[in-house]
Amino acid sequence: MLIDDFVNFVREAYNRPNGFIPLHEPVFNGNEKKYLNECVDSTFVSSVGKFVTEFENQVKEYTGSKHAIAASSGTAALHIALVLSEVKPGDEVITQPLTFVATANAISYTGASPIFIDVDRDTMGLSPEKLELFILNNTKPELNIQTNKVQPKNLSSGKFITAVIPMHTFGHPARIEEIKIICDKNNIILIEDAAESLGSYYKGKHTGTFGLFGTLSFNGNKTITTGGGGMLITDDDELAKKAKHITTTAKVPHPWEYVHDTIGYNYRLTNLAAALGVAQMEQLDSFVSSQRLLASEYQKFFENSGIQFVTENENTKANYWLNTVILKDREERNNFLKETNDRDIMTRPIWELMNRLDMFKEFQTGDLSNSEWLADRVVNITSSVRVNNSK
Numbered sequence: 001m002l003i004d005d006f007v008n009f010v011r012e013a014y015n016r017p018n019g020f021i022p023l024h025e026p027v028f029n030g031n032e033k034k035y036l037n038e039c040v041d042s043t044f045v046s047s048v049g050k051f052v053t054e055f056e057n058q059v060k061e062y063t064g065s066k067h068a069i070a071a072s073s074g075t076a077a078l079h080i081a082l083v084l085s086e087v088k089p090g091d092e093v094i095t096q097p098l099t100f101v102a103t104a105n106a107i108s109y110t111g112a113s114p115i116f117i118d119v120d121r122d123t124m125g126l127s128p129e130k131l132e133l134f135i136l137n138n139t140k141p142e143l144n145i146q147t148n149k150v151q152p153k154n155l156s157s158g159k160f161i162t163a164v165i166p167m168h169t170f171g172h173p174a175r176i177e178e179i180k181i182i183c184d185k186n187n188i189i190l191i192e193d194a195a196e197s198l199g200s201y202y203k204g205k206h207t208g209t210f211g212l213f214g215t216l217s218f219n220g221n222k223t224i225t226t227g228g229g230g231m232l233i234t235d236d237d238e239l240a241k242k243a244k245h246i247t248t249t250a251k252v253p254h255p256w257e258y259v260h261d262t263i264g265y266n267y268r269l270t271n272l273a274a275a276l277g278v279a280q281m282e283q284l285d286s287f288v289s290s291q292r293l294l295a296s297e298y299q300k301f302f303e304n305s306g307i308q309f310v311t312e313n314e315n316t317k318a319n320y321w322l323n324t325v326i327l328k329d330r331e332e333r334n335n336f337l338k339e340t341n342d343r344d345i346m347t348r349p350i351w352e353l354m355n356r357l358d359m360f361k362e363f364q365t366g367d368l369s370n371s372e373w374l375a376d377r378v379v380n381i382t383s384s385v386r387v388n389n390s391k
Helices: 003-013 032-042 050-063 074-084 101-109 128-138 176-185 237-246 271-281 284-302 330-342 369-375
Strands: 067-071 092-095 113-116 139-144 149-154 161-165 189-193 213-217 230-234 323-326 378-381
Touching (some): 050 067, 050 271, 067 074, 067 237, 074 237, 149 161, 161 176, 176 189, 230 237, 284 323, 330 378
Parallel strands (some): 092 113
Antiparallel strands (some): 139 149, 213 230, 323 378
16 A cells, blocks of 8 residues: 555545644534633632533443543543552552553552553453463462452562453453453452543443443543543442542531541542533534544555554444554554654554553563564554544
């Protein structure tokens, strides 16, 4: 396939014959300005206001989760999920090396250590097979007196593995049901990093609703955005109540006194940001439809090109947040990146693997052959929502 053909396809798809085309830009085509003006006029622009509550209600209804707690970022939501899962210094948390750095950062905030286990090539999410093999070959079940549960104790480090965080990469659901079975069998808490997968489903169930917690992101480049923001979703009544409490600095409700009853975090989403979120949620179905139509057009374009376009797996419905192709090798990947960006069509490689970053390179890994293979070949291509172009 000639790069010129791809560039022409993208420019025609977006009706932009000239100029820079970003990877994923936000679309504000609904009630965003109206709700922002309402918010400003109300003077409730901080973490208290009707839009925060409405945004939470919209997300829990859309995902089918019992509770949704708005946070200042997806990273903050992940951190709170780990805190409420009682992950502590000296614990270990399994995640994937092929992820955005926030996943590993949040683990580090708790003082726990990440263990990086490989992904499946087709989902780019945590591999249940590799997860089970690691637990079988590298741990033994033992009573953890901190949790009062029999959990896997790492034979190498002598530490307990208390949580697992898979990510639904680029909006493609991981094999989350299989992962959950492994976690349940080993008394490990499952926290889903669903930052990229709002609007994605596994066997008809929304991502983020399989584990004890799920987390979402509303960064500027996500399917919907609040500028910056996140959401914690859970079906646990007590943990949801605690989450709302500690994300608002653990302030005890009182008409005038300022009393705080535990360590808290200033993680609550602002009413201003939530006003954007409410307007964006009103358009979410059309955004996902637009993304899925674009993905089908890409799939047809790349047929017989020698380049693999990543499509959703059986039993899944992906939001196609970032469309993804797999090139022959690193050299072809680098050439594709250079040629497209030189022509003002933004493309990007996958993130540097977490175990290759200086702050995480000393932590334990399993066999990472799939992650390493993907890191040499994966490119994200133009994926912005096209207004009035959905199916």
